Amino acid sequence: MAEAANVRQNLQNVPSIFEISAAETLDNLIYPALSKIFDYFGLRLDFKLWGSLRVQEELSPLLTWLLQYLYLRKRASSFGESFYGLQRTATETGELLTRRQQFLSATVLTLLPYVERKLRSRSARHEDTSPWEGRLLSAFHAFHAAKAMHTFLYLIKYAASHSPVFRALRLTLRYPSEPPREDQWTYLVLKMLEVLAFFLQFVQWWYSNDQRRKVGGALINPEAMPKKELPDEVQQTMPKRGECPVCLLPVQTPTACSVSGYVFCWKCIVSHMKEHGSCPVTHYPITLEDLVRIYET
Template sequence: MAEAGAHITSTAGNEQPSIFEVLAQESLMEAVRPALKHAVKVLAESNPSRFGFLWRSFDELYLLLDVLLQNHFLSHCSASFSENFYGLKRVSGGRGPGVGLGLSRKSHWRSLLLLCLAPYLRAKLEATLARLRDEEDFSIRLAQTRSQRLYRAAVAAYPYVSSAWQVWIFCQQLLFVFGVTKTHSPLLWLARVKLARLNTRDIRDMEQKTSNTSSPPGGSLVQRAWWLMGQAARGAAVSLSTSLSLGVFFLQFLEWWYSSENQSTVKGLTSPPAPPPPLHLQQGWSEDGKNCPLCRRPRTNATVLSTSGFVFCYRCVYTYVKANRRCPATGYPTELQHLIKIYSPES
């Protein structure tokens, strides 16, 4: 809907984008991360020994790719990847809407940090708080130290902080709709920039800049080496941006396919087959059905791993999964939320 509204409301005489355009470009980047994460998860589960590190270091690898991509577009198009995809550019807050391409050095680095580092820190914070909530639910140990009490306070306060941030975003967008403010997002306001539509002069400047950077300099060896490094980084960014541009429809389809609203329909139409048994087990692995495979003693507080189906003592498998983040039998990527308590008829 937002994408269709963006084209309907676009007018050649208005430099300021509509609310539909700015929301459409935000939804584009929000669809990229979960789709790539799902693809990496599928690779890691298919071959843990080869692709497991991609899943374990996904946040850092995505940050590196995001910095490379966004820095390329900020340098050449004065916009992020999604903003440039929808024909938008960034201009400094105090400059007129008709100004050409080019951000100041401070605006460039502020934009890059807020575009890449802010989502990374938020994702790491949410993952840490989710892990702490799991530990609270499992009740492995009571929080007695000062740091653990601070963790509990952070877990309790985060929903209120997140709600306040969402309220700020909503108010900013509402003010943007009524023309009170020039920015629709607090991140743009913190970067001291605003969005405007690209014009024919901007497109001509981008083409000229691309042609100028394609010819090697005639200076010293150091300058040539620096130019080659820049060309390699620019080529990687262009290849990445082209792949993302071609895969926009596919990524948005994945977002719809794995949405909670669509899962009930998908489950009604398809009944997935039972998963096959693990094809590769750790050397020397055996299970007799009564003893825990880790401690070799009768299981206490039996717990099954949903990723592999093996049953262990709760304390044994909790300690192992927390330290290694994989199944001890199959090596499949595993998290603490994959532990499932088994209740016997006698309990």
């Protein structure tokens, strides 16, 4: 009875799903925005670990974890949750986080999005992935399905938490009954970090793919050199109409490169892009999003 009463009391003091979604969006914004900043300044971990094993990794996950742990330690909430005035408490007792829950919460907040983002990035680039990576990606799909179910139960006031992660940690989100007690320096540091949230949003907007193409403009395609000006040996090796510039065979599964306008075989252009990251003809940088499949009618 006491446990049910505590659950009902917490449910009356928890935020709406829209506030929770906004807090999660802000939390998910930290890592990509920091990655763009660190990539711009070239800040990465790069050292020899053992033998031929070399560590080349970014600093963004580490700094993201430290930031989340700082907020969980000082305010019992993540960066995004603190920004929207939310607080994590124990589902059964309503008490604040223990040291173990603070550590686990910061780890889950950082590790799960990082691993999923890496797996999806490798899959989008059609890189060779091991079977366990495929199973792990399927596990993330199952996790999102379970989270959607928890969200529905949360909306109808049947569950105390909106996520299976919160349920596993026995936590829920609520409005704090009183403002957090913290010294002046801690308050100033955390307030400055919250102000930087707007800067992080701006960085993410600026570097988004759609906006980057609108602001940066399109590359000017080079004009083709007349064949009569080319040496004979070069003219003999040039692809004929309908041939792929890479394999010099009739194009199979025609795919156009939107950066340069040339048409290649799908396998040829994807293989070249993975190895060189550029168009085989113009050498302009390209990604998988720059490849357009051509369907003949």
